Amino acid sequence: MTPFPPRLRKLTLTLHVTSSVGWLGAVAAFLALAVAGLTSTSPQTVRGAYLAMDVIGWYVIVPFSVASLLTGLVQSLGTVWGLLRHYWVIAKLLITVGATVLLLVHMQPVGHLADAAARAALADGELQGMRIQLIADAAAACWCCSRRPPCRCSSRAG
Numbered sequence: 067m068t069p070f071p072p073r074l075r076k077l078t079l080t081l082h083v084t085s086s087v088g089w090l091g092a093v094a095a096f097l098a099l100a101v102a103g104l105t106s107t108s109p110q111t112v113r114g115a116y117l118a119m120d121v122i123g124w125y126v127i128v129p130f131s132v133a134s135l136l137t138g139l140v141q142s143l144g145t146v147w148g149l150l151r152h153y154w155v156i157a158k159l160l161i162t163v164g165a166t167v168l169l170l171v172h173m174q175p176v177g178h179l180a181d182a183a184a185r186a187a188l189a190d191g192e193l194q195g196m197r198i199q200l201i202a203d204a205a206a207a208c209w210c211c212s213r214r215p216p217c218r219c220s221s222r223a224g
Contacts, residue, residue, distance in 0.1 A: 069144060069145055069146050070144035070145065074144065075141075075144060075145060078137060078140050078141045078144060079141060081133070081137045082134065082137035082138055082140075082141050085130050085133035085134040085137055086130075086134045086138075088126075088130045088133075089127065089130035089131050089133075089134050090208065092122060092126040092127045092130055093127060093204055093207045093208055094208055095122060096119055096122055096123065096127060096204050097201065097204035097205055097208060099115045099116075099118055099119045099122070100115070100119060100197070100200040100201045100204050101201060102115045103115035103116050103119070103179075103197060103200075104197045104198065104200075104201060109187035109188075112183065112187065112188050113183045113184070113187060113188070115183075116176075116179045116180050116182075116183035116188075117180050117183055117184060119176055119179070119180065119200070120176050120177055120179075120180035123169075123173050123176050124173065127169065128169060128170070128173065131162075131165065131166045131169050132166065134162060135162045135163065135166055138158065138159065138162060139159075142155050142159070161210070165207065165210065168203075168207075169207070172200075172203050175196050175199065175200065176200065178193075178196065179193060179196060179197065179200070
């Protein structure tokens with residue numbers, strides 16, 4: 067495939083960076099809600115946190131993860147770096163695919179907690195393990211997203 071013209075390359079790069087940073091920011095907001103849901107003594111805060119986590123997960127985090135994956139693929143296929151020519155592109159692809167799959171699996175307990183919170187106030191200690199798991203998973207996602215292999219791009223990229 068021939069490399070994208072400079073304007074199209076810059077547009078795809080902008081879309082990719084925006085979706086990737088948006089994904090990280092949304093996961094950070096999710097982490098804050100998970101901590102609030104676990105530590106708050108107010109039933110309204112707990113209920114609101116878990117309901118908001120379900121909405122943020124499905125309507126912000128999942129779309130950003132898919133957008134990051136798709137724009138990364140388009141970006142790699144439209145530059146001289148290619149998709150499978152350099153280890154760091156392959157590493158980023160594998161990390162993004164793995165993180166997206168884990169995210170979709172992770173959304174099941176989020177939905178379970180949101181359903182439980184919607185039915186009634188969560189008592190102290192109720193679903194405690196799952197609530198702690200959400201914090202650990204979100205913290206791990208933030209850490210992993212901030213540790214992705216660096217891009218080795220240069221002006222030769224097109």
